[in-house]
Amino acid sequence: xxxxxxxxxxxxxxxxxxxxxxxxxxxxxxxxxxxxxxxxxxxxxxxxxxxxxxxxxxxxxxxxxxxxxxxxxxxxxxxxxxxxxxxxxxxxxxxxxxxxxxxxxxxxxxxxxxxxxxxxxxxxxxxxxxxxxxx
Ligand SMILES: [Zn+2]
Numbered sequence: 001x002x003x004x005x006x007x008x009x010x011x012x013x014x015x016x017x018x019x020x021x022x023x024x025x026x027x028x029x030x031x032x033x034x035x036x037x038x039x040x041x042x043x044x045x046x047x048x049x050x051x052x053x054x055x056x057x058x059x060x061x062x063x064x065x066x067x068x069x070x071x072x073x074x075x076x077x078x079x080x081x082x083x084x085x086x087x088x089x090x091x092x093x094x095x096x097x098x099x100x101x102x103x104x105x106x107x108x109x110x111x112x113x114x115x116x117x118x119x120x121x122x123x124x125x126x127x128x129x130x131x132x133x134x135x
Contacts, residue, residue: 004095008042017066022058025066028099032109035070035102039063045096047085059098066100076102080111 006012008024017037018025028036039062041055051059067079080101084090103109118126 002044002095003093004038004040004097005044008040017069018062020058020062022052022055023062025062025100032099032101033076033104033107035066035074035076035100037066037070037100038097039066039100040095040097046094048083048096051096063098063100067102070100070102074102076104078103080109082111 001009001011003012007014007026014024015027015029016024017027018039022043023039023041025037025039028038039059041051041059043055045051045055048056063081067076067081070076070079080103081098082101083096083098084092085096101109
């Protein structure tokens with residue numbers, strides 16, 4: 001059984017923050033900042049497209065509410081929300097989870113994408129391929 005399924009089933013300990021019909025939120029035991037929370041679907045799902053519309057809606061709603069609670073209760077002034085999908089992206093536990101990392105004016109977290117300029121032709125080709133993939 002995966003570790004998050006164990007947590008959902010109550011077989012492993014957790015610092016629960018929210019328990020909903022379709023999702024559960026609990027503290028990351030290795031927090032990047034104070035209040036770092038994981039929001040997971042109760043159902044074992046590995047990747048984002050496997051979520052039902054209802055699960056996706058509750059997951060986003062709870063993530064937003066957790067960030068708001070971090071502002072109200074912990075003095076955070078913003079948050080990063082992210083999902084690592086696939087080992088290439090750093091997904092360690094194969095059970096979808098969204099990180100909610102509350103941000104503080106004085107924190108020293110750096111979240112940075114190394115973005116580069118692309119040629120117009122390249123952008124057009126990529127957009128065309130993605131439109132096909134989304135048909
Ligand atoms: Zn699982």
